[in-house]
Amino acid sequence: MLHRLRNNDSDLQSVYARKLALQVQEIEEKETLAPGNVYIAPPNYHVLLEKDLSFSLDSSELENFSRPSIDVTFASAARVLGKGVAGILLSGANSDGSKGLKAIAEKGGLAIVQDPAEAEVATMPAAGLRLTPACRVFTLQKIQDFLTSLL
Amino acid sequence: MKDDQEDLFEQEVEALITAINAHYGYDFSGYARASVYRRIRRFMDNKRLPGIPELQQAVLRDSYFFEGFLQEVTVNVTEMFRDPSFFLSLRQHVLPRLSTYPHIKIWDAGCSTGEELFSLLILLEEEGLLKRTKVYATDINQKVLKEAREGIYPARSIAAYTAGYYAAGGKREFSSYYTSNYGGIKFNSSLLKNVLFYPHNLATDFSFNEFHLIICRNVLIYFTRELQEKVYALFDESLVPLGYLGLGKKETLTLAGISKDFEVIDKSNRIYRKIR
Known part of the structure; x- marks a missing residue:
């Protein structure tokens, strides 16, 4: 999930695809979550997960701007x-994600935040830590190790 | 994996959906659940309702309360020139073809509060087609249709809408289409001269005319696959041969049963044409 400009197409997907051995795709509505894939949230839509593991998109009101x-x-x-499920909050400039991490x-x-001391912008991981004090605080290196261990 | 509390909530929502259909004739059984759950939770938070039983009681007892519920569950958030590239593509690829017809009929399905409708009307005006086009603007929700007919929007949106207008190939001064007043803008009513507003429920209502272009953007994302199939068939039935269909940026005909009858006109902007 990345906060980015609305009404703009971007090359984010190909940027990741070039660096990863995994399949990278921007989510299409009703697509089913499958193993070994990286999904990118499309700009200007909320992304929800259905019980059958398909994605629902939603263009309702902004949440946390x-x-x-x-x-x-x-x-x-x-x-x-x-x-x-594991949720990881990385560097970010608002507190979006903290309530979700708590949920x-x-x-x-598994609730994880990037070590705020290391984050480029600490607001987001710090807000996550504040709302879920028991969450794990990982450095980027540790997050990378954790993600690799899942594969 | 899931807990009892979630299960109970989901069962209660199913019972609510059944009760609403029996009482008011609005059928939400074909709505994608994750979004419905979220909208219902949001509505209950706003109204400070403790649970679904209390919500159900209030909704069934009070039709005015139900109107508010309907507004919340059927997402009405919209903007002008959302995805300007879609409107630019309409201007470049679709309207020139439509201009070959003496009379043009367009269906804006799920027009909500009218921002998309006015975007379309401005395009038609600039391409010289407005006078010979009839636009049927429909929505499940009567209240938003009334707002669409008024064409009044908050002034704070102007900057974004103006940028969208030019990105969509706007040829004039955007401000020539509206007057500003009391912190709002009101679109010139001359734009609405050939627009007909109707309540229409895509989930349950039938085809009512034949169109050269149907626009239905970010409505089908709220429906289950089964209901989507039904609506696609309705659109297929409602298009003239070689008629166009415009969907939202993340909606696709690829997996739909009717896809073999359509060709792709603009893949990234989800514009299709009926060829069979």
């Missing part, structure tokens, strides 16, 4: 995946 909002997606993933922790999932 954001669409896509991390809170919306995290809360939805927490409800559907429970213990089976993930409450449903037994």
Whole structure:
């Protein structure tokens, strides 16, 4: 999930695809979550997860001045995946995602924030840590190790 | 994986959907659930309702309250020239073809409060087609249709709309289309001369005319695959041969049953044409 300009196409997907051995794609509505894929939230839509693991897109009001909002997606993933989801908040300039991270922790999932001391903009991970004090605080290196361990 | 509390909420929502259909005739059974759950939670938070049973009681007892619920659950958020490239593509690829018809009929399905409608009307005006085009603007929601008919929008949106207008190939001064007053802008009513507003529920209502172009953007994302199939068939039935269909940026005909009857005119802007 990345906050970015609305009404703009971007090359984000190909930027990631070039660096990763995984399949990278911008989410199409009703697409089903499949293993070994990296999904990028499309600009200007909220992303929700259905019980059958398909994505629903939603162009309703901004949340935390954001669409896509991390809170919306995290809360939805927490409800559907429970213990089976990990949420990671990285560097960011507002507190979007902190409520969603809390929802993930409450449903037994893994809540992680980037170490605010290391983050380029600490606001987002710091807000996550404030709302979920028990979450794990990882450096980028540790986040990378964690993600690699999932593969 | 999921807890009992979630299960109970979901069961109660299903019961609510059934009750609303029986009582008011609005069928939400084909709406994608993740979004419905979120809209309902949001509405309950705003109204400070503790649970679905209380919501159900209020909704069934009070039709005015139900109107508010309907507004919330059917997302009405929209803007002018959303995805300007879509409107530019209409201008470049679709309107020149439509101009070969003596009379043009367009259906703006799910027109909400009218921002998309006025974007379209401005395009038609600039391409010299407005006078011979009838636009049917429909929505499930009567209240938003009334707002669309008024054509009044908050002045704070002007900067974004003006940028969208030029990005969509705007040829004039955007400000020539509206008058400013009391912190709002009102679009010239002459634009609406050939517009007909109707309540229409895509989930349950039938085809009512034949069109050269149907625009339905960011409406189908709220529907399940099954209901989407039904609506695509409705659009297919409602288009003239070689008629055009314009969808939202993330909506696609690729997996739809009717896709074999359509060709892609502009892939990234999701514009299709009926060829069979």
